[in-house]
Amino acid sequence: MGNFFAKDWAGAPFELFGTAHLIGLAFVALANVALFYVRDHVGATARRNIRYGMAIFLVINESAWHLWKWGIGEWTVQTMLPLHLCSALVWLSAYMLITKNRAIYEFAYLLGIAGALQALLTPDAGIYGFPHFRFFQTMLSHGTIVTAALYMTFVEGFRPTWASVRRVLVGSYLYALHVWVINDLIGSNYLFIAHRPETASLIDVLPPWPGYIPIIFALALVFILLFYLPFALKDARAKSRRPE
Numbered sequence: 001m002g003n004f005f006a007k008d009w010a011g012a013p014f015e016l017f018g019t020a021h022l023i024g025l026a027f028v029a030l031a032n033v034a035l036f037y038v039r040d041h042v043g044a045t046a047r048r049n050i051r052y053g054m055a056i057f058l059v060i061n062e063s064a065w066h067l068w069k070w071g072i073g074e075w076t077v078q079t080m081l082p083l084h085l086c087s088a089l090v091w092l093s094a095y096m097l098i099t100k101n102r103a104i105y106e107f108a109y110l111l112g113i114a115g116a117l118q119a120l121l122t123p124d125a126g127i128y129g130f131p132h133f134r135f136f137q138t139m140l141s142h143g144t145i146v147t148a149a150l151y152m153t154f155v156e157g158f159r160p161t162w163a164s165v166r167r168v169l170v171g172s173y174l175y176a177l178h179v180w181v182i183n184d185l186i187g188s189n190y191l192f193i194a195h196r197p198e199t200a201s202l203i204d205v206l207p208p209w210p211g212y213i214p215i216i217f218a219l220a221l222v223f224i225l226l227f228y229l230p231f232a233l234k235d236a237r238a239k240s241r242r243p244e
Contacts, residue, residue: 179191
């Protein structure tokens, strides 16, 4: 067990799109496909228990990461405050799952899924490959963020509206502005708007800082609209079928 949590990992390093990474992605995909079974065959009490279970898991998993970083002497305010998109959404998604908060759902669905998918495709696992704690923690954390938002959509029947798009777009830009100020005050790089992340990410294919920042903001808009598109099309079809 010591090696499972070791700071100086002696096992295989994390390999992007290696066997373990691909299996982890497949596991996340299967978990989300299972949501359709839950929607059609699971009763209200069991669905509530699933929501609560996911919320508890998110909190325990994220807390374990903080405790591990503290234990290996790497917990700092510059890196571990819940200010990255997915770090914030871990806690917010847990609250959403318990309370069915629709305002949080809008952010979790329209923006959180895209952010978590990017983190699943290019995990910030460092040297920690399978079966290290950090490998499991990062894959399960981001996978559950995706599942939580999709669960509220396909099982609980939540959906975004055009007003949701406006709120999420304005709210995300205002949030980024506040985080920019925090980064300047404490010398951090939350949301990766002070410089590129240290590990491989999709930002690597974008122009150097600060050129990639407006592109990220534009991509946020694209993903928000993309995730809203199925509902916009559904509304348009329903409107066209209404009798005049």
